[in-house]
Amino acid sequence: MARHFALSTIVDVGGLAFGGDHPVRVQTMWKDPLQASTLNDTARKIEILASYGCEVLRFAVPDEESAHLLCGLQGLVSIPLVADIHFDHTLALICLGTIPKIRINPGNIGSKIKIKEVVKKASDYGAALRVGINAGSLPRALRAEKDSARAMLRAAEDELDNLESLHFHNVLFSLKSSDIKTTIRANELFAERYNYPLHLGVTEAGPPIQGVVKNTAALVPLLNHGIGATVRVSLSGTCEDELVAGREILAAAGRSTAGVNVVSCPRCARAGFDVHGFLAEVQEFLMTINLRLNVAVMGCIVNGPEEARHADIGITGAGKKALVFREGKIIRRVTFESAAEVFREEITKLCQEKGAVQ
Structure with missing residues (x-):
């Protein structure tokens, strides 16, 4: 009989619960830069995505203008937004207080002091963090590791140790690769050791047909074992394609009766x-x-x-x-x-x- 992993802890994202025995949440990522002149139109489109089953929506935040626009957008929509931060931790500090979840990449966010600043502000405002580990952007010390799944696990563990030393637990993890077997193994290794909720996905999965096949092959075995609190099907396609694919994958794995x-x-x-x-x-x-x-x-x-x-x-x-x-x-x-x-x-x-x- 296949192993079924224990329920994860529960993380709150703007009033939406992830993990435990809550439904697996479907999300996508906005495809275009934010612009002040089209913010209301963007909000309207987000509500359409919500009708497709989008429960949380992530945005790239490359600069201060984007951070401030994202904060303004959150007040216009009904679902929680996520700020995707790379390289510059001060962008996370701008978003925290308005945006309920921040995604950080330990491979490029910088020193532990910077993480500490982000964690403190996240704690002050009850925000969640996602530690996003990608096989292609591991911390420098782990890039020579031949076993990519174990290198991803070690990167997650290093960040987990740091967060727990700061008494911060409102956190999800993701361990993603463009390789199906590596994605499965990395997430299984993490779930064997820790009960933090996992965000599942295959990174850079490709155009719709190939991408859906890759994501299905990677995600269904994990979901069948009770692993996964949320999914994002990464495609070189539309947000709608990603949401429909996510819903169908959950249904195929028996983890959703919607749609x-x-x-x-x-x-x-x-x-x-x-x-x-x-x-x-x-x-x-x-x-x-x-x-x-x-x-x-x-x-x-x-x-x-x-x-x-x-x-x-x-x-x-x-x-x-x-x-x-x-x-x-x-x-x-x-x-x-x-x-x-x-x-x-x-x-x-x-x-x-x-x-x-x-």
Whole structure:
């Protein structure tokens, strides 16, 4: 039987609990520099990400202007923001007091005195820290180590010793590599020894298809062993891609019951319905649903509704009409032109019947 690791400690991030028996949180990272002229528009976009299941959002903070803008943005949004700090610890000091979580990299943040300043201010304001260990940016003393997973563990331990000597415990750790096996092993080594919550991810995972495959291969084994308080699926893609991938990985590992499970056929010569085009039209709507639904989109009557009778709701093509079905039973016949609107209508109705507001 596979080993199941003990529950981690609980860390508070702006009123949102990480670790323990709380749900694994899904997060992403903002892709663009902050600008004062577009701050309100950024806040609006963040609320859209929240509807996709984003529970916490990280921002790169390369300079003082970015730090001050991030502080202003926090008051405009409903989810906690995270300041990602490299090289200059004074940027963390600017953010603390407003931003509830700071990510630091021991490989480049500087001396223990600088860390002490950050920790003191984080303690004063009840903020959390994430110690982000990356295989590609280890502290200089560990860069020659051939066993990358153990080098990452040692980097985490050095920082942990420092934080515990300062009596600071509101901290998460991450041990990331672009290599799947190294990521798995480093996190298992840490979880065997310590019960601080872990932020999981594969760093620099690549474009969407390759990146999702890498993250799934690395994260599912860890999640299945009870490791992980939060996930970020790092992709050379959109924030929405990262959030959907994170939700699906959690669902695949049995760690989440939120979100739509889409079952769709790949399309063949029998198709009387443009599955690909239809999915593109309704995908954004589907991703805003937090209720766990099985939704089928099929190209012909061979695959739907008969072979998709397990679906809560589905749609398929039959001649010149689209058929909407629930649990294998046809409930509406509509034109292709109205199919997307009708399908959204019926899904909304289903969500309301199940007690979920949509």
